[in-house]
Amino acid sequence: MAQRGRQKVLAIVLAGGEGKRLMPLTADRAKPAVPFGGIYRLIDFALSNIVNSGYLKIVVLTQYKSHSLDAHITKTWRMSTLLGNYVASVPAQQRVGKHWYSGSADAIYQSLNLIHDERPDIVVVVGADHVYRMDFAQMVQQHTETGAACTVAAIRQPISLADQFGVIDVNEDDPRRIREFLEKPEHPRGLPDSPEEVFASMGNYVFTADALEEAVRADAEREGSKHDMGGDIVPAFVDQGDAWVYDFKDNDIPGASERDHAYWRDVGTIESYYDAHMDLISIHPVFNLYNEAWPIYTNYGPHPPAKFVHGSGDRIGHAVNSAVSPGCVISGSTVSDSVLSPRVKVHSFSHVTHSVLMDRVEIGRSCQIHRAIIDKGVFVPAGVHIGVDREEDLARGFTVTDSGITVVGKGTVIEG
Ligand code: ADQ
CATH class of the missing domain: 3.90.550.10 (Spore Coat Polysaccharide Biosynthesis Protein SpsA; Chain A)
Known part of the structure; x- marks a missing residue:
């Protein structure tokens, strides 16, 4: 005891x-x-x-x-x-x-x-x-x-x-x-x-x-x-x-x-x-996850390191003001002010801003994702915009809160 x-x-x-x-x-x-x-x-x-x-x-x-x-x-x-x-x-x-x-x-x-x-x-x-x-x-x-x-x-x-x-x-x-x-x-x-x-x-x-x-x-x-x-x-x-x-x-x-x-x-x-x-992910967060004296324990499996690579057209893949978990690949695209769980992939010419992407979400080419929460495993086909046009999001069956946060539930199939 x-x-x-x-x-x-x-x-x-x-x-x-x-x-x-x-x-x-x-x-x-x-x-x-x-x-x-x-x-x-x-x-x-x-x-x-x-x-x-x-x-x-x-x-x-x-x-x-x-x-x-x-x-x-x-x-x-x-x-x-x-x-x-x-x-x-x-x-x-x-x-x-x-x-x-x-x-x-x-x-x-x-x-x-x-x-x-x-x-x-x-x-x-x-x-x-x-x-x-x-x-x-x-x-x-x-x-x-x-x-x-x-x-x-x-x-x-x-x-x-x-x-x-x-x-x-x-x-x-x-x-x-x-x-x-x-x-x-x-x-x-x-x-x-x-x-x-x-x-x-x-x-x-x-x-x-x-x-x-x-x-x-x-x-x-x-x-x-x-x-x-x-x-x-x-x-x-x-x-x-x-x-x-x-x-x-x-x-x-x-x-x-x-x-x-x-x-x-x-x-x-x-x-x-x-x-x-x-x-x-703010520069000076109120809640500091980096305090080693009082660790928050978890387990998220065996993943390789996160990777940021040149994509098509030699565009640089990068993330700023973001938390990027192991196993993510940001290729020729921009991620900013976002939290990415393990094994998220973002392909060339896409922009992810102010969003939360859970495990194994994949963002195809030339997508725009803004103020969105996307649950595990959702595949966003090339060219899709989420969090840009409220009516379009609602028409696709996403949840949109009064304050304009778009939530895409687990298992959602998105038409390209
Ligand atoms: P709520 O969070 O609304 O208020 P509740 O829904 O009972 O209360 O949840 C409290 C905790 O109990 C949660 O962790 C929940 O997962 C768990 N829980 C709820 N129903 C349960 C069940 N049937 N079996 C097992 N676990 C169950 C409570 C207090 C408030 C207080 C707020 C603080 O009642 O007084 O202010 O939490 O957020």
Whole structure:
């Protein structure tokens, strides 16, 4: 059992969400399996944070379209069993009844056997679809010092986004104790020192193991419960006066700069997913992937180096302000302000700008790709323009967001 401060800690990653707002990227994969930043899957951030925190017994609860998630976890996160460490992907098993997980709290209720097997003192429960760095051991330390049953990690967010988050209100005289927790409120109050902001739950929790078990058991019996961690379990702890908040800005990460200290992005919509990518390739990104002191682990297979070559007409293939993964070949074409996953090919006379191209996308000759996200394996025939004319994109069956980002889903066949 991972030990830090002599406590036994089990980490549970909630990875069963559908991620409807990320469609079509989640059409055939769970949201935590969505590729991010060229070589990662979203779940790599949560898992890297847990491992870097020193907690090496980890269960990942999966459910919705979990095949590529399971495959990624098995390939990437197989740990040495010598010390009894593991990252285990556990699909819904209908151990308790003949139904799938009806919510994140039900996922834990149905998985109590995993807690019984390990007999931890503390359970760290985290979501699987955010981009950030966090040392959970610092949160566990606060949890232990306060004697809380439940501690919720929180970060300030604009009040306009409050309906996407659990919003926390604290006691003025005891600012770490939660007075009220409202899940996705429509009309929240702003913070006393900043009316345009709220204190939002990050969906990461630390529980005393016995208290968590008691809470999910009681919740399973509760008429009308949605069996949701944010909607039901945390408010129950608040009612008991036993829920505390951990302010994410107190979290210190080795090697983090002033700017990327306390960076946290919910990449739950196409816009936020796209913006987070554009941040990565900006000259001074807020989120610094090059911090070696807190690595984000992943596995993307055996690929040769990326290559930039002269193409037809002796044009130079080049990329600027871009992240280009191994196995890519940029031939006689220009890539700028873009993120390319492994084995992307861009052929002569094409221009790719402000775009995210996933594994094995191939861009034929003389294409223009602008402000687009193109999912794995899509072939773009010669001369096609994407992200240039909204009506044309819609006519081809692509998704175009209100802000003009074009998304081409996996398996799309594009006519030349
Ligand atoms: P949401 O993200 O909207 O809000 P939810 O959809 O329950 O809540 O997802 C939370 C995590 O649980 C995700 O990682 C998801 O993949 C997973 N999950 C969802 N349903 C599941 C199921 N049936 N089985 C297993 N895993 C499941 C939550 C909190 C808010 C908080 C935001 C922060 O409820 O209070 O503010 O996260 O983004």
